[in-house]
Amino acid sequence: MKRRTVLLGGAGALAAGALILRPSDQGVSHNQYFSDLNDLLKRSGPGRPVMLIDLNRMNHNIDALVDSVGPDKTYRIVVKSLPSVELVEHVMNRASTNALMLFHQPFINIVAEMIPQADVLIGKPMPVAAAATFYRKYQESSNHAFDPSKQLQWLIDAPERLAQYQQLARQLGIQIRVNLEIDVGLHRGGLPDISALPPILEVIQNDPKHLVLGGFMGYEPHLTGMEATLEHEEVKSVLSIYRGFVENARNAGVDVNQLTLNGAGSHTLRIYERDNTMNDLSAGSGVVKPLDFDTFHLTDNKPALFIGTPILKRYDSLQVPVMPLAGKLLSTWDPNRERLYYVYGGFWKAHIVSPSGVPDALFHSTNQEPVSTSHSVDLKVDDYMFLRPTQSEFVMLQFGDLLIVKDSDIVDRWPVFQETG
Ligand SMILES: Cc1ncc(COP(=O)(O)O)c(C=O)c1O
Structure with a gap:
C-alpha cells in the first residue's frame, strides 16, 4: 500500500473515531420544579447565593x-x-x-x-x-x-x-x-x-x-x-x-x-x-438528602436541599482569554461548551443539577464560577442556577439563613448555628 493511502486511511479513521467520541448535546434548561424556584428567587430572593430547603x-x-x-x-x-x-x-x-x-x-x-x-x-x-x-x-x-x-x-x-x-x-x-x-x-x-x-x-x-x-x-x-x-x-x-x-x-x-x-x-x-x-x-x-446520600437504603427519600445562585453574566460563545482559538475548538468539539455563564460565588461542595448536562468547569472560583452549557440552555442574567450539595453538614453553614420553601413560597427563614467564644 502506498504511504499516502495509509496516511489518508489513518486520518479518516481518526476523524470517524472523533465523530463517534464527540459529546452530544446534554443541556436541559429548568424543568417546572426549578423554573418555579427560579421565579420565586427572582421575586423574593436576596440576590445572592442561598440555601433552600423544600419543606x-x-x-x-x-x-x-x-x-x-x-x-x-x-x-x-x-x-x-x-x-x-x-x-x-x-x-x-x-x-x-x-x-x-x-x-x-x-x-x-x-x-x-x-x-x-x-x-x-x-x-x-x-x-x-x-x-x-x-x-x-x-x-x-x-x-x-x-x-x-x-x-x-x-x-x-x-x-x-x-x-x-x-x-x-x-x-x-x-x-x-x-x-x-x-x-x-x-x-x-x-x-x-x-x-x-x-x-x-x-x-x-x-x-x-x-x-x-x-x-x-x-x-x-x-x-x-x-x-x-x-x-x-x-x-x-x-x-x-x-x-x-x-x-x-x-x-x-x-x-x-x-x-x-x-x-x-x-x-x-x-x-x-x-x-x-x-x-x-x-x-x-x-x-435533606444531599448528593452523597443517593444510596440504596434512601431511595424513598427525596432531595430537599438546594443552593440557588444568580447568573451574573452570559456569553453566547465560549470565551477563553489569550487563546481565542482554543475556545472555538473546544466548543466546536463539545456542544455543551457553546455558551458560557458566570454565577455568583461557586466552588462549593456541590454539583449543578439545573440546568442539567453541564460539563466540569474549566476552572473554579469562589467569587464568580464559570458554567458552560449547550445552546439548549437558555437562561438569562439574573435567572438562578441550582446545585445539590454533596453533603449537608459544612455546606449548610455557608449561606446565612436557610430559606424554607413550600408550594412556591418562602415560608420561613431559619438561622444556622453560629460559633461563639
Ligand atoms: C457516630 C455517627 N452516627 C451517625 C452518623 C450519621 O449521620 P448522617 O445520618 O448525617 O449520615 C454519623 C455521621 O458522621 C456519625 O459519625
Missing part, C-alpha cells in the same frame, strides 16, 4: 426515617448534618423525638441553652477540655433547665479518656454519664473487642458518684454500598459484635434495658427495621 420533601423524608425506626426504638437526629436550631426543632416536632447527636463543642452549649428538653449523645470522643468548656459555659448561662447529668452522654473510646473524664467529674463534684464507643467493624476507634469492656465497666461501677454508664455507640457506615439486608454477612457481624458487648455488660450486673444502644446513620438505618439489637438509631443527612 414538603423534607417532611416526607422525616416520615420515611421515622417509619423505618419504628415505634419501639428512638430516632436520634444527627445535628451536625442539620446545623440550625429551628431546623432541628422542626425535625424533633415532626418525628416526636428529643434525641440528638452532637459533634461540636460550641453546639452542645447552644442546644443546652435553646433546646433544654433535648436528650444528647455526643457522636465522637472529645478532649476532656471540650467537656470542661461545656460545663464552664453551662454554669455561666442563665438557663439550667437542661440537666447534663441526666440528658448528656459523653462518648468514651478508651480507658485513658475515661480516667480524664472521671478526674473532671471529681474536680467539678458532678456525675458524668458516659457512652462507650464500640468498634463493630468500622475500625475508626472505640473499644476494639469485648475484652476491653470489663476494666472500663469496673472503673464506672466503682465510682457511681462521678460516673454512670449511659450505653454503647457502634457506628457502621462501612455497610453503605453493600445493598445490605439483615441476612448480609457484614450486617450479621456488626450485630453479633454489638450483642457481645451488651451481653457482657448484662453479665457484669448492668441493667441493659436502661441503656442507650445507639448505631446506624442515614445510609444504614433502614437495615434494622426488623432487628432489636440497637434501641436508638441515628440519622441526619437523610432528612
Whole structure:
C-alpha cells in the first residue's frame, strides 16, 4: 500500500473515531420544579447565593426515617448534618423525638441553652477540655433547665479518656454519664473487642458518684454500598459484635434495658427495621438528602436541599482569554461548551443539577464560577442556577439563613448555628 493511502486511511479513521467520541448535546434548561424556584428567587430572593430547603420533601423524608425506626426504638437526629436550631426543632416536632447527636463543642452549649428538653449523645470522643468548656459555659448561662447529668452522654473510646473524664467529674463534684464507643467493624476507634469492656465497666461501677454508664455507640457506615439486608454477612457481624458487648455488660450486673444502644446513620438505618439489637438509631443527612446520600437504603427519600445562585453574566460563545482559538475548538468539539455563564460565588461542595448536562468547569472560583452549557440552555442574567450539595453538614453553614420553601413560597427563614467564644 502506498504511504499516502495509509496516511489518508489513518486520518479518516481518526476523524470517524472523533465523530463517534464527540459529546452530544446534554443541556436541559429548568424543568417546572426549578423554573418555579427560579421565579420565586427572582421575586423574593436576596440576590445572592442561598440555601433552600423544600419543606414538603423534607417532611416526607422525616416520615420515611421515622417509619423505618419504628415505634419501639428512638430516632436520634444527627445535628451536625442539620446545623440550625429551628431546623432541628422542626425535625424533633415532626418525628416526636428529643434525641440528638452532637459533634461540636460550641453546639452542645447552644442546644443546652435553646433546646433544654433535648436528650444528647455526643457522636465522637472529645478532649476532656471540650467537656470542661461545656460545663464552664453551662454554669455561666442563665438557663439550667437542661440537666447534663441526666440528658448528656459523653462518648468514651478508651480507658485513658475515661480516667480524664472521671478526674473532671471529681474536680467539678458532678456525675458524668458516659457512652462507650464500640468498634463493630468500622475500625475508626472505640473499644476494639469485648475484652476491653470489663476494666472500663469496673472503673464506672466503682465510682457511681462521678460516673454512670449511659450505653454503647457502634457506628457502621462501612455497610453503605453493600445493598445490605439483615441476612448480609457484614450486617450479621456488626450485630453479633454489638450483642457481645451488651451481653457482657448484662453479665457484669448492668441493667441493659436502661441503656442507650445507639448505631446506624442515614445510609444504614433502614437495615434494622426488623432487628432489636440497637434501641436508638441515628440519622441526619437523610432528612435533606444531599448528593452523597443517593444510596440504596434512601431511595424513598427525596432531595430537599438546594443552593440557588444568580447568573451574573452570559456569553453566547465560549470565551477563553489569550487563546481565542482554543475556545472555538473546544466548543466546536463539545456542544455543551457553546455558551458560557458566570454565577455568583461557586466552588462549593456541590454539583449543578439545573440546568442539567453541564460539563466540569474549566476552572473554579469562589467569587464568580464559570458554567458552560449547550445552546439548549437558555437562561438569562439574573435567572438562578441550582446545585445539590454533596453533603449537608459544612455546606449548610455557608449561606446565612436557610430559606424554607413550600408550594412556591418562602415560608420561613431559619438561622444556622453560629460559633461563639
Ligand atoms: C457516630 C455517627 N452516627 C451517625 C452518623 C450519621 O449521620 P448522617 O445520618 O448525617 O449520615 C454519623 C455521621 O458522621 C456519625 O459519625
